[in-house]
Amino acid sequence: MAVVTDQASSNRAALTEDRIYSVIGADGLARMVAAFYRQVPDDDILGPMYPPQDLQGAEERLRLFLMFRFGGPQDYLQHRGHPKLRMRHAPFAIDQKARDRWVQLMENAIQQCDFPADAAGVIRTFLSGVATFLMNR
Secondary structure, eight states: OOOOOOHHHHHHHTOOGGGHHHHHHHHHHHHHHHHHHHHSTTOTTTGGGSOGGGHHHHHHHHHHHHHHHTTSOOHHHHHHOSOOHHHHHTTSOOOHHHHHHHHHHHHHHHHHHTOOHHHHHHHHHHHHHHHHHTOOO
């Protein structure tokens, strides 16, 4: 008996971080980051960490970083160099509560974007790991 394999399912099963951009593109990442930042100003934990005058800049930096990290254009590296995430986030008190809230707001953003389940899963795993890595309190 021959086993029939659905090629689309096989490709999705093999989805890796560096292929996310090819699945959701610049528009998908921009929508996700914008959905995240729409929540930040009114958030009691994260809002105070983001200077209101730099929200647009923070949104652009995250969008460019995620595009680079997920296999898209290398604009982030050209503009900012190595990500140095721990160094760049050191001035902010990132404890478990802040980490969990950041992940929660990102989860809300991912859900709003209605990405394919495999892409959403890879993004969630990556963002959760980065959020934990950036804890400094």
